[in-house]
Amino acid sequence: MNSLAMSLESEISPRQTFSALASEHHRMALLYARTLAGEEHTARDLTQDAFLSAWQNWSRFDVTRDFSSWLRGIIRNKWREHCRKNSRESAWDEEALSRLEDTLKEMPQSGFFDQLKDCLDKLPETLLGPVLAHYYQDLSTAETADQLNTSEAATRKRLQRARAALKTCLTSQLSHS
């Protein structure tokens, strides 16, 4: 049972409900903001602002709707606002944003990172090696290539294939569940 459902069935204050939802969704919200903004600092600010706006407009939230997609909508608006204010060109056009939204709807929102780990475990060795070296040992693609005795282009390709495989795995996990 998620936080929202729990709050409906018990006498938990709105603030408690909201805090629980923040706990449940903050990592995914941060991840989404980082995908849009491309860097950590702006992403954190955007997400903080988005949560605050969500809280200020809590009375307007329709409990039958999905909290995560509502929050993503706020983050998107904050991101557009940020780009306008800073005369910054977003790398995401509306079509790309809507495609990303479709993908995210197919992904598990709760326990996402646990599922990501499960998917990682399922990767074949040839794809897992570059992922571990690049993401988890903090090696550049050149260093990863060096460690795996392969070319940098091949490493980049393998990383891309690994990410595609992870995406497929994550979306199929949701459909299974």
Add this chain to the structure above:
Amino acid sequence: MNDDNFIDQALKEHARLEAKDDQAFLDQLEEALDENQQQKMMKHKTKPRKGRSPMLAVAALILVSCAALAIVMLNERLRSNSNGDFAVMEKSASPESGAVMPSAPIVPLQVLAARTPLRDQQADQELAVLRRELEDSIVETAKQGPKEAALIMPADPLSPPKPAEPIPLESSKAESRAPSRSSNKDARTRFKDSTGKGFGFRDSDQTPGKGFGRDVKGNNGERYGQLVETSFLSPLQAPLSTFSTDVDTASYTNIRRHVLHGQTINPNAVRIEEMINYFDYSYPQPEGEHPFAVHTEVASCPWNEKHRLVKIGLQGQRIDQGERKAANLVFLLDVSGSMSNADKLPLLVQSFELLLKQLNEDDRVSLVVYAGRQAVLLDPTAIDEGGRLQVSKALQNLSAGGSTNGAAGIATAYELARRAFIPGGVNRIILATDGDFNVGTTSPEALLELVKKQAEGNISLTVLGFGQGNLNDGLIEKLTNGGDGNYYYIDSLREGQKVFQSGLTGTIQTIAKDVKIQVEFNPGKVAHYRLIGYANRRLRDEDFKNDKIDAGDIGAGHRVTAFYEIIPTGVDTTEIPDGLKYQKEKKPVVIPREIVDSPEMLTVKLRYKQPDGDVSTELTQTLTDENGSWLKASEDFRFASGVALWGILLRDSKHAGSGNSELVTKLALSGKGDDKEGQRTEFLDLLRRWSARR
């Protein structure tokens, strides 16, 4: 752009925290929600709604009465135990109200009343901490004399709080996992691995960003950066060892406070180099063109007789008070609720008064305070008679309350420092805090960026850590590391004197910046070596000659001491704890280089820049081992090696060999010397207390 970016970011995020909560983010969010709620309440207060139930007013009245009763009771309790020290707390009452009330108990009650759901789970624990802090301050106050008491060593608490259980460290997985690359180019946290190949992050830098890592919570919720010590390295594989100097002393003072309070010491609170560098050593003053001299010494290693111990000491040139450069100082004072204890704000005011006495009409002082919002209390003011009075008055009127918005305060302080900038002089922010930067959307990474950028513009940062309970040691250390700064922990007025009276020129005036040390070991004499301490000060070897890479600064008269434990060639090395779980050295690596026949054991190279220079100067010195015993080494060598060994024991290091507290005592006693300042006697006393409690 496509969904690939999302999975890319997801992997980076997973590498950072796996499935755990981003607690820092949640805490920040709760603060923002609190603030929002408070603002709403304020609006409600000013615009009472029609028809609101009178029950609410009655409930509020009851609450206020309870709070007032609690305050009166606590006040009485404090008064019954208090003396002159408490008078300082009374002065910290709200200037607006003019009321004379101890601010210490008020804030915790307010804080607890405003406790929010996410933090409900911690409320009990924090209440216990607050209670303990209050009791500590009462006991301390009762034991010390009115004014002079703070000048002597703090006495043993009457009934010390029960030693806290050690908090388990983060999982070993966290230690081994490298973070995402991000844009961190700070070489200080990067180091060459033992094979000399590739670079990784260790120490506390476990998260992406700018070197702010996973902090380890210690006693009372204090947070420490996680330190990973070096193992033995072979000069055949890694002939060079490079590190940045560190003149901070905060770790020792913090450990002293823990020992005096009978608390367990978190191994991550122990930075051995800061313990060693706390003490004065009788290194001769530099002669000639360079602002400091290098002194080296080698003897047998007291905790492993087969090993050798090398001491490298730097002595910075002393500058008399009369020759000190004009100073533009901005006092940035944390007056948030958490600073209200007797060992924080009142001690801070006393310490700053000491500093004020040392300044003259050439110097400028500004005063910025920060809590929920920042405020400029005093614009840059020349310290003539009128100015001195103005600053003193402003200090005396300080009161604590509200939550901390450190980031906004720092930005304002830099603005003021820039406005009153003295070209060629000392331009420095002196930030006094318990390190509880917990409000605002600015991340620690952004804060470090700001501090670094300002350091490049010749405004440096000194941080004074105060109090116990929520000292964010890891954060402060990283800010000062990045900001060409220094970090002191002030636990008593005596320490305030050391930093601001006798050591003022060293504290504020830099004689050399970006000071780096590189040692080259002769594989013909040295089979393995290990740098003791400096866990988060290591540099990449190639960055030694790279003048763009930032390193530590040295103040006038400062000393820096480092130890290397050496396993000479010919000594059995099978028992070296290599620290690696998954790798074992197969055979000695054969390198395509010939070992030059030389009697020298090592060469110390040192690079530094003039305070306003951009190009480094290099100094070189060699050391030859005469096979002497530590028993015949200098007093400084014996004492400092005792301090190092205590640090090794406190860190539960596997490199302690036959070392134990008896050996530490033996070393410290035999190296005590004249001890005019009483520092070494105090060390022995601490050691006695610590040994007795083990």
